[in-house]
Amino acid sequence: MTWDEAFANHYEAWSAHMTADIPFYVNLARTAKGPLVELAIGNGRVAIPVAKATGRRVIGIDSSPAMLAQARARAAAAGVALDLREGDMRDLALDEPAALIYCPARALLHLPTWADRRRTFERVAASLRPEGRFAWNAFAFDHGIAARLDGEHQTGPVPHTVRYSVGDNRTDIVQDDGATSSLWWATKNEWLGLLDVAGLDLEVLNGGFGGEPFTDDSREYVFVARSRPLSDVP
Ligand SMILES: C[S@@+](CC[C@H](N)C(=O)[O-])C[C@H]1O[C@@H](n2cnc3c(N)ncnc32)[C@H](O)[C@@H]1O
Numbered sequence: 001m002t003w004d005e006a007f008a009n010h011y012e013a014w015s016a017h018m019t020a021d022i023p024f025y026v027n028l029a030r031t032a033k034g035p036l037v038e039l040a041i042g043n044g045r046v047a048i049p050v051a052k053a054t055g056r057r058v059i060g061i062d063s064s065p066a067m068l069a070q071a072r073a074r075a076a077a078a079g080v081a082l083d084l085r086e087g088d089m090r091d092l093a094l095d096e097p098a099a100l101i102y103c104p105a106r107a108l109l110h111l112p113t114w115a116d117r118r119r120t121f122e123r124v125a126a127s128l129r130p131e132g133r134f135a136w137n138a139f140a141f142d143h144g145i146a147a148r149l150d151g152e153h154q155t156g157p158v159p160h161t162v163r164y165s166v167g168d169n170r171t172d173i174v175q176d177d178g179a180t181s182s183l184w185w186a187t188k189n190e191w192l193g194l195l196d197v198a199g200l201d202l203e204v205l206n207g208g209f210g211g212e213p214f215t216d217d218s219r220e221y222v223f224v225a226r227s228r229p230l231s232d233v234p
Contacts, residue, residue, distance in 0.1 A: 002110050006179035008043075008066035010158040015045050017157070021104050021137060022046055024209040024222070026053045034099030034129055035059060039089040039120070039136075040107035044071035044082055051080040059083045061092060090116055092123035099129055103136040109183035112170075114190065121198035128227040134200060135224045137209070141169070141185040142219055191223060200225040 022045075029036050029050045038047045041060030048071075051058045060082050062068050068084050075082045089103070090111070101124050111117050124134050146164045153161050159176040173181045188205070195202055203226045207218030214221070 002112055002182060003064050003067075004180050005064060005066045006177065007175070007181045008064060008070065009179065010175065011043055011067065011070070013157045015043070015105065018045065018105060020209045022049050025102050025104055025135065026050050028100055028102060028133060028135055028224070029054050029056075029058075032100035032133065034132070035094065035096055037061065037092075037094065037098045037101045037127070039092065039101060039103040039124075040105075040110065041071055041082070041084065042067045042105065042107070044074045046102075046104045047071070047082055048075055048078045048080055051075070051082060052078065057081045057083050059085065059094070059098075061085050061087050061089055063088050090119045090123065092120065092127055094127045097129040097132065098127055099132050101128060101132070101134050106138045106183060108136055109138055109185060110181075112182075112184050114186075114194075117186070117190075117194050118197055121194045121200065125198040125200050125227060128200075130227055130230040132227045133203070133224055134227075135222075137220055137222045138186065138191070139183075140188070140219050140221055146171075188221065191221060195225050200227055 025046050026049055030053060036050060036056060037059045039061055041047050041062045047058040047060050060071060065086060068086055071082060071084055108117060111120060128134065149162045150164045151161065161174050163172045163174060169185050171183045171185065192202065203224040205214045206212055206222040207214040208220055209222055
């Protein structure tokens with residue numbers, strides 16, 4: 001398990017500033033004709049607006065009982081239905097192929113190894129309808145930011161220290177209470193390699209949620225990939 005349950009206690013505060021991604025994922029969901037699935041749904045921060053905007057039930061997979069409990073309570077308060085399933089995204093299996101699978105908030109970075117991600121991408125490819133979409137975002141590792149922040153104590157939004165293990169391409173966000181969130185960063189070519197081995201095609205890589213082109217200065221990968229049309233499947 002790579003998610004520290006104690007981190008769930010302050011997730012609301014951690015994620016309060018994250019709003020730019022919501023319209024992006026909502027718009028993808030609006031155009032999807034078929035089941036909608038969020039990997040690592042967390043507290044439902046994105047899935048609830050998606051369910052509201054589309055009037056459809058979103059299937060949410062997450063390995064954390066604490067985060068799923070928050071999602072359940074928030075969905076009830078918002079008056080929307082989520083189909084919450086406790087499970088590991090590496091073992092994704094659906095009864096019906098999805099039109100859209102998405103993974104916001106850099107959550108794929110909680111998977112420690114390339115093999116974990118390959119398994120996840122292969123499960124996604126197997127779980128999508130022909131021409132279904134897979135969308136996710138992740139940060140592009142910035143050595144300048146890492147050098148500045150490594151070991152520095154920060155007070156907001158929750159008191160914490162960020163530590164970088166360059167050898168393990170890992171960032172640890174360590175709260176003062178000891179709860180830790182670890183993220184294993186990946187390069188653009190690692191993401192493209194994952195699409196390649198899973199047999200998914202890149203539709204677009206943007207540098208932000210507003211459709212900004214991806215450039216050398218981009219610090220966020222915003223990926224949309226597609227599964228192949230039925231005619232292309234051997
Ligand atoms: C940063 S939160 C993201 C929550 C939500 N998607 C959002 O946008 O706010 C990361 C979530 O990933 C979940 N998670 C971590 N590893 C997982 C795995 N292997 N399978 C399923 N969920 C996982 C954690 O339980 C946590 O809820």
